[in-house]
Amino acid sequence: MKIGIVCYPTFGGSGVVATELGKALADEGHQVHFITYSQPARLDFFSANLFYHEVSVRDYPLFDYAPYESALASKLVDVVRFEKLDILHVHYAIPHASAAFMAKQILATYGINIPFVTTLHGTDITLVGKDPTYKPVVTFSINQSDGITTVSQDLKEDTLKHFDITGEIKVIPNFIDFERFSLKPKDHFKKAIAPNNERILIHTSNFRKVKRTGDVILMFQKIQEKIPSKLLMVGDGPERVYNEQLCRNLGICDHVRFLGKQDAVEEILSVSDLFLMPSESESFGLAALEAMACKVPIITSNSGGLPELNVDGFCGYMSNVGDVEDMAANAIKILENDTVLNQFKENAFRRAQDFDLKKILPIYIDYYNAIIEKQHKPVVL
Ligand code: GMT
Numbered sequence: 001m002k003i004g005i006v007c008y009p010t011f012g013g014s015g016v017v018a019t020e021l022g023k024a025l026a027d028e029g030h031q032v033h034f035i036t037y038s039q040p041a042r043l044d045f046f047s048a049n050l051f052y053h054e055v056s057v058r059d060y061p062l063f064d065y066a067p068y069e070s071a072l073a074s075k076l077v078d079v080v081r082f083e084k085l086d087i088l089h090v091h092y093a094i095p096h097a098s099a100a101f102m103a104k105q106i107l108a109t110y111g112i113n114i115p116f117v118t119t120l121h122g123t124d125i126t127l128v129g130k131d132p133t134y135k136p137v138v139t140f141s142i143n144q145s146d147g148i149t150t151v152s153q154d155l156k157e158d159t160l161k162h163f164d165i166t167g168e169i170k171v172i173p174n175f176i177d178f179e180r181f182s183l184k185p186k187d188h189f190k191k192a193i194a195p196n197n198e199r200i201l202i203h204t205s206n207f208r209k210v211k212r213t214g215d216v217i218l219m220f221q222k223i224q225e226k227i228p229s230k231l232l233m234v235g236d237g238p239e240r241v242y243n244e245q246l247c248r249n250l251g252i253c254d255h256v257r258f259l260g261k262q263d264a265v266e267e268i269l270s271v272s273d274l275f276l277m278p279s280e281s282e283s284f285g286l287a288a289l290e291a292m293a294c295k296v297p298i299i300t301s302n303s304g305g306l307p308e309l310n311v312d313g314f315c316g317y318m319s320n321v322g323d324v325e326d327m328a329a330n331a332i333k334i335l336e337n338d339t340v341l342n343q344f345k346e347n348a349f350r351r352a353q354d355f356d357l358k359k360i361l362p363i364y365i366d367y368y369n370a371i372i373e374k375q376h377k378p379v380v381l
Pocket of ligand 1: 012013014015017092121122123124151174206208210281282283284285286287
């Protein structure tokens, strides 16, 4: 198959899923074309089956807002025509689904009939998409998609609740590549962070409000009063500066390290004992799955799709959003005893195996084939 993938090329979850999916499809022998405004963060190597087409937006003094969607649609037309793609797969509805729809209409004028699949990732529905600013376009372009997928059952239900959806939505959960995410021997790193063998807690995110990173700090303060521990804050975003200030106010700066954006997050996860994700909303929680693959148990909120990933009392614990007391108490339960901690670590790894890339990839391939077949079926009058 020749597949075109559109995504945000950043460290965000949707971009990561799209890039990892593309890499895995290329490994299976499919030809994969990424069409984005810059090289996707995790696509930093050469592979014979992987191609990258940059969408460049021409600036003009008239434009207060450069029309990225038009530039993307034009690039899609160009790539589909000249690379003879079989299917387009766009990740994150805004503005990728409407750009794909427009490209599809333009391509029809050239006699090319290409289907497109839209994968909804979370905030494109739960936060931004349902805002009246975008809702009519999001609804229309989801309904015009030849295939629609969500990364959890909860996101499917949310989509159906907030939008008038006419097509069938298929749930295909996020996945993990164990070849990359596995426990790495990084003892020297562990010693540098926790010289007195303190427990190491970790949070990774884009530090947006929805992640409730302030709760991570408040939770850590409570944990640290009972258990000698260190906190690693990985990633960057708008809340980071407030979080740093909060650490100063609480007098815990010596125990918290803000590491910024990191490429080899699996190496940092490998020295960690507990992952913290108190999000306000989380359609799946890919960062938690990455932690579990590296044998790190998880403390999460019970929002969105998190109950579909976290098995309470087995690989971690869940609490109501904002219940920092409960989250801290659960964290202490896991961390205070070596035997309990090791059992949770093993369980986290076992649960992660349910989302092995090897299990999820064939679901995507079968789905593409079904969509392509449906597209080319002659209409019986
Ligand atoms: O978490 C983010 O804010 C990034 C966001 C994205 O769209 O890039 O992540 C969403 O997609 C991930 C991959 O499917 C999911 O694992 C995250 O749960 C989801 N984030 C939210 O729903 C807040």
